Amino acid sequence: MNTCKLCDNNIENKGKFCIYHNNALDNLNSGYVIWKNRVDYIEREQYLKTLLEISTTGTLVKQVIMDELGR
Numbered sequence: 001m002n003t004c005k006l007c008d009n010n011i012e013n014k015g016k017f018c019i020y021h022n023n024a025l026d027n028l029n030s031g032y033v034i035w036k037n038r039v040d041y042i043e044r045e046q047y048l049k050t051l052l053e054i055s056t057t058g059t060l061v062k063q064v065i066m067d068e069l070g071r
């Protein structure tokens with residue numbers, strides 16, 4: 001069985017993340033839709049970088065962001 005790209009948990013679906021990181025990715029994606037509506041338009045990369053700077057952003061979410069930004 002494959003393990004998550006970001007931690008040692010097993011992957012139970014076809015994705016590259018475990019259920020916890022997949023859940024964080026879902027939150028990230030739904031949050032982006034809300035942000036785009038709120039601020040007119042924001043680049044996804046800008047959105048991700050902004051979230052990284054917010055202290056209340058969860059660790060799991062930040063790990064997913066780092067991966068998306070290729071860091």
Ligand SMILES: [Zn+2]
Pocket residue numbers: 004005006007008009017018019020021
């Ligand atoms: Zn994981």
